[in-house]
Amino acid sequence: MPELSVRPIQARDDARMAEIIRTVMPEFGASGAGFAINDPEVDWMSRSYAQPRSAYWVVERDGIVEGGGGVAPLEGGDADTCELRKMYFLSSLRGLGAGAQVMQLSLDAARAFGFKRCYLETLGGMDAAMRLYERTGFKRIAKPMGNTGHGGCNTFYLLEL
Template sequence: MPETADAFSIRPIETRDDAAMASIVRTVMPEFGAKGTGFAINDPEVDWMSRAYAEPRCAYFVVERGGEVQGGGGVAPLEGGDAGVCELRKMYFLPSLRGLGAGAALMARCLAAARRFGFEHCYLETLSGMDAAMRLYERTGFRRIDGSMGATGHGGCNTFYLLDL
């Protein structure tokens, strides 16, 4: 079957993807007002995601379209949280990838990994204004919670969700 213009693929991150993902995070975050301290844009992990997500109970996936990385997202244990809780982390897409179903496909892949790792809950933090992302979270079954969990260091986020796995 021939590949369509909207076709994308999802695979585990590799070292060769680190620069592309760092660029994507640093391009997308300001688009939604995430500038300054307290956001992933300043997180040193952004420059070496393949190494950060090689740790136990971690997974990060990239989304390729047209032979180039255009987005990604992953899961990892929630820093400072209960061992049964993971965090959906650093899920960002270039505008060229949005609206194609990549978010739902990547979310399914991340949540499947979280279940494989034995997590019972998945937590995430986001910003008001990231409306399409919040619709995806809610369609997936995440419920909004009143405050933050763990010690993520992302003090700039103001909207929090939890999903029972």
């Protein structure tokens, strides 16, 4: 069994997380305008998640970062709503419980930051991710919330914290 560890993101992880996001997104047909692959935040994740009421974790497998995820206030949303953001894992990490672990850390942080709801958006076809969201209690909603800038996403969820 591989050795997994989860820790807060550091500046030294930025290039690796950008590489992971830009590797995973095209696997699910997410390339071009409207997707995180072109989001400038991807290149400096540690700075973005150092902001108030934000947190991001990376998952290392045998000492190598292979994924991550976090929470931050929902852009263009109300002060009580956060967004589960940039949960991406290389295929080698999927199915090992890393997503559930990062999800729990993210939701615990969201509650500690005082958020009442957690929003997320994803892409049809990310079936394993959607099963994790639904197992965690996220409910599908009909339309997007806030102003995330990720117009390519087509599936939206909300969780009452």
